[in-house]
Amino acid sequence: MRPTWRLLGALVLGAVIYLYGATSEVAWLFLFGLLLWAAALAMLGYTRWNSRGVAASIRLLAVESSPHSPSPDLPESAFRDAPLPAPVFEGDTVELELALTVTGGSARGPARLATDIGGRQLAAGSGLVPAAGWRRVERLEPVRRGSLAASGVTLDTGDPLGFFRHRRRSADQRLAVVLPLFSSLATSVQVRELESAFTAVRPGHGNDLYGVREYRAGDPLRRIHWRTSARRGELVVREFEPPGLRIVGLLLDPTPATPEAADQVARLAASEAWDCLRSGGRVVAWCPGREATRLDESRSLWSILEWLALYPDLPVDPSGPPRVMDAIAFLTRPGGPALDALQDMQSRGAGARAWLVGEGELEVPYQAVGTEWPL
């Protein structure tokens, strides 16, 4: 509990008035000074009582999706194991509840709760905290990818006159993880060309005919099944199924050039993961020098997205890249350990391609993009 400058001012005012009373024999001045000091003492007791019975909490109340949010496109089943109350994607608007509660069943106050959430200073105060508690809803828009945490949470209590202040600091509290945006890249012409290129040259794999489907823009011409196309009167292409279970490794640049590039890397990786998972595959994400996603969670979209949300601020882990047959690197510069790992995997026969956020030339099949989203 700390006294404020106002208390000092009140005590000095009381002393001056008291002294003036002593030199002028105006007894009312003694009463005035004594009442001021008595008020200071009473407020000391009040602050002590008030500070003991007020507690603060912050929680995520609701999420309002942005136009680019993938939530509306996700199937209902995907939300079964989604974060509660709703997954938060970058760009979304969130509503946070800042609440003050009291113990003892009687109203208290004043109290002020202040915190830093997502780089924004939030503060809410009230002179009265009713017995039923007090809450205030704050809108935060748009949120950025990463951990949405309340840091520097301080609860200030005191007396109504502002003579004393009791400050209680709480540990940082994670409210939500803001996930990267993603969308299916399967409709992208360039992606399909890239896919077909590395699938076609992959020796010994992907030769089992899975079926045929209508032609989509970007499909390589050599996949066109001319006979069926002639029969149906429309272009039909062959589809090949990879042998066995498809596990895709996502290799992310550990030192993205800029935060915007990191965001784009996460979005691309999330999109690749989504495409892989919905086609029945599994995904393992890895960032050199950092902890990879767990293999038993390789089918969980939300686990992958959460990992990508925290990228590149992930726990340190020196273990090597995952053992997968297909690997996609996400780079922000033409080089680095992720590219080395990709090339190493390619040399061992794995399918390899890359996304490059920025400009440059790579020795593996790649596609260069900027930081704008959607692509």
Place this chain on the structure above:
Amino acid sequence: MALVKLLPRSPIEDSGVARAFAFGTFAVGCLAIAVYGQTYLAPAGTLLVAAPGYIYSHRHRHDPPDRIRQAVIAGLVFACLAYFVFDSVLALFGGNLPQANFVMLLVAVTSFELRTRRNLYSTMWMSLALLYLAAVFAWDVAFAPIVLAWLLCLGGFWTASHLKRIGAPRFQVPRVPLAAALVAAVALGGGAFVLLPQPSARPAGPLIVSLPTYVSFRGELENPALPLVEFGADPSGSTANINLRYRGRLGDQVVMYVRTGAPGYWRGLVFDSYQKGIWTATHSEGQTFRAYVDARQLPPPQGPQLGSFVQVYRIVQPMPGVIYAAAPVESIYYPAAEIRRDYYGDWRAPAPHAAGTTYSVVSALPDYTPGSLKKLAGQDPSPAVYPQYYDTGSLSERARALARQLTAGIDPADRYELVMALTRKLGSEPYRYSQNLSRVPPGQDPIDWFLFDAKVGYCEQFATAETLLLRSLGVPARLVTGYSTGEYNPTLDQSVVRARDAHAWVEAYFPGHGWVPVDPSPGFDPLAATRFPNRWATSGLARLIPHLTIGAPGAALGSLGALALGPGLAALLIVLVAASGWLWTRRRRLVRSRSPGEFQLLRLYERIQRRLRRRRGPAETPLEYEHAIVAGELAELLSDVTAAVNRGAYAERWPSPADMEELTARLS
């Protein structure tokens, strides 16, 4: 400008409630001035102007500064100042509380430019000045609610601005707990006000309530009349005598209020020559001073002193221009161009007192205790130089014989016993005090008639008789008129003096002490010395503890102004209590946060270090400490405790209570 730059920027006050409370302080100040200053036009008018001013400044608080508006306000401030000068010096508008009117006008004018919190504080301090001026005139406990109301408004302002600062959307507070805290504060402060002695300190300068006027003396000084004797048709009073054959009507009307640190006699005029029932003053010469006379301009009081005390007089009804004051005066301020001190140390104003005149006096408080008065030093005034002090006038031989009879057996050199014996005898049976006195029979000496026939009289008879009897015994004496203390309230430090309190008493000369007041009138203290009130006793606290007298040391300290240190000491006490509470709480939390074994072990480790007379250095590990010190008989215990400390610190395995008991037993 430099000061403005040094001060931190004050925030714009956004709280409308805070502004409302600031306006409330002004309203309370105006109310106090209206009730106790008995002036109504200025408070009502300025309130009517200030109210829209507050609203206007709140609505335009974020507007950029309007130079024209500021210039107009500055011009109006100067106009207020001009009014203040004219009204106070020339009394053009009556001169009734010009400073209060000035403050109210200032608040009203500046109310249109109240943007920041500092602006609001400024206006509240001006309201506080109004409250102070009203407090000087407040003579009843009904002023306490006004003080409370002002403080509540101040508290409301603080609360509103504090809530705004913490971001509270509304002015809401927990009513019941806050009310309980405020009631506790009022009880605490009010109780302290009633119970605690109030210090009396010497003011650094004059206490100016009424401002000086242009009025000065014209012509020679004349003794104005006194209410004791007769009110002539001339209100300024031009009589220079007291005629014992006349008696003015002394009613219950209040003539003046006196704020005083000690109840005393309010001394007026001195008379030294008595002939055939009429007292006159031999000397009419005097010395003229400016409105404020400080201690350096006056002769120091004779004899040992107990301290000094302040009096503030407020004249309620027009009176002759005698400046009443407790003697001896150390400094005086009277709102006139000049004042005059006469040959006897009396003070005169250049004109009759107007109702509302307020002046202040600082008086010495001589040590007139019996022990002190028995110690004489020096000589009496020489009869050759001051024959009037020995002149018995027309005192009869019967009266002289009575004086000798009343003081028979007392050593004539024992001045104190001689004077007090005569005073006590006159003040007791068969002599009685009465204001319903028949006229002195024509042709009879008033003193002989009083002493031997009527044996009933009022203060002039008693005082005159004693003065003359003392003179017949060779003791220099003179008659003093003025007012007795009146109704003294030790809590409020004030006396209400009524017309019936007009009084006459005797001043007897004591070598080394000067003129000492004695009062032979029945019902009055024979040794009419001013004393500091025993506030502990009067407050009611001492009444709960019979036979306990604890006021004297406090009074002695108070006379030295030492009790003025009370506020600082109280503030220090508050800080110490708060710091102790904080340390105690912190220590308790520390103890709670640790396991019992941890706390006990670390305390034992501390004790061992103290026993070994060397503390472990900050960078020294327990093992390094153990190896570095020669522990002697404590070596084994130190080794075990060090091992236990290391186990606890590094492995979180603190000793059990049983282990601790064993280790502690080994130390003792």
